[in-house]
Amino acid sequence: MDTWTWGPLVLHQYLVIVLAAAAIGYGVLNLRLRRNPERAAISSAAMSGALIWLLVWKWGWVLTDIQSIWNNPQTLLYFSGGRYAAWLASAAAVIYVGISLERRKIGRPVYSDSLLAAILGGYVGYLALSAALGGKPSIAEISGAVLGIAILIVWLTGSRKFSPKVALQRMLLFGIGFAVLITVSDQLKDRGVNLIGGEGEIGLRVGQQAPDFTLSLLSGEEVKLSDYRGSVVFVNFWATWCPPCQAEMPYMQQFYTNNEKDRVVILGVNETQTEASLPVVKAWVEEWKLTFPIPLDRTGEVGKLYRVQAYPATFVIDEEGIIRQKHPGPMDEGMLESALRAIRGKK
The missing domain is CATH 3.40.30.10 (Glutaredoxin)
Structure with missing residues (x-):
């Protein structure tokens, strides 16, 4: 399996990629807000929102399979709430961050711009790391990562005037960027083309022939x-x-x-x-x-x-x-x- 082991500690590659992508998103947030007096407040709210997301996603399992938890309580330790809990966690995190920043009277254009940039940065980081560590990156993964990096560079080097008009422009860029990324990725993925061959070779990578035993x-x-x-x-x-x-x-x-x-x-x-x-x-x-x-x-x-x-x-x-x-x-x-x-x- 794609894991790294240090003594008794076993880290799965997917978990490492997700954590690294989250760190990249957090770094993008602070980069976008550099020299902005509201950076500390927004960063703090974003970190708390991420922790709330994690807790709701993990314990959302209680809402998805109550009978199994009743029969075997230890399942709480090993399973998360899945897709539906992820959506619930996202809603809870967004609501918390919004209320927190509104109470601090931070301008909506400022925090909406920086938070969207952070989300885009985290997603681009996830695509890039998946392509780099996947062993045999597909055209879809590499194209999505390159296109996402280009959009992110345009975003970070753009105007720092956080007016409602600029915020709207950034939101449109965010929406268009994600739409293009998803469309390109899906189109190329459907063709099943890889930059590096090997479909059918015996090995342990996804797309390779499973070793017989x-x-x-x-x-x-x-x-x-x-x-x-x-x-x-x-x-x-x-x-x-x-x-x-x-x-x-x-x-x-x-x-x-x-x-x-x-x-x-x-x-x-x-x-x-x-x-x-x-x-x-x-x-x-x-x-x-x-x-x-x-x-x-x-x-x-x-x-x-x-x-x-x-x-x-x-x-x-x-x-x-x-x-x-x-x-x-x-x-x-x-x-x-x-x-x-x-x-x-x-x-």
Whole structure:
């Protein structure tokens, strides 16, 4: 998986990119407001708004799946509220920042201009970092990043007269810039063109052929990844002692039950070399009533082959054996369904 490990600390690439993009946005905000007497107040409100967004997004999970939380409270530690909670968090953050700055009697043109510039800067940073760290950047990613940087430069070097007219012009630039970025990205992405070839090569990047492997099931029968060609396969690496694995297993089983007839397979690769004993694995499988195949990675070779450094970790593989998504950390049913729709929607 795309992770960095320092001792017991494991950082996922996606999280690093998001945090770095947020830092870039914050830097753009302060750059836009340099030498402005209101910079400290606006920066403080923006930071508080970001913290509110994070809290509402995280604890919005309570509103999206109350029954699961009631059955298994530890899910609160491992899942967020998802897309709907993100929208709710965005609304809460915008309302807070607006009220906070209005109370301080800071001019709307000043804070609206700088905050929009910060959002654009963060988004451009996200695009650029995704392209740089993705291994094989697509034309869509690179074009979006370059175009976004150009728009941001025009914004930051433009007039610093924060009048209502200038604020309106900036808002229009913001809207047009985002519309162009999204349109160009979608158009190029639909063509499926990459600057660097490699579609179908064996590897662990998205777009590459998943490395094949052969393992034994709990029943003793051998299973091979390539045997499932023609089905969408979720290869999930897990262990019984792993709390987030325990949290996601009910969702895995429910998802498998709902989609098994539509040629969807979950291969729950147990990292058996980390377990106390094989009977422990069997006991947990029976406790969770798992019906999908449980291959046993007795030596840990398959986990090493897939560079799994933290559990759980899931690779989503399409009908042709191509890796389409990678998910470090636990997945709930909504995330699993979304991953399946993303693959099926391309057909």
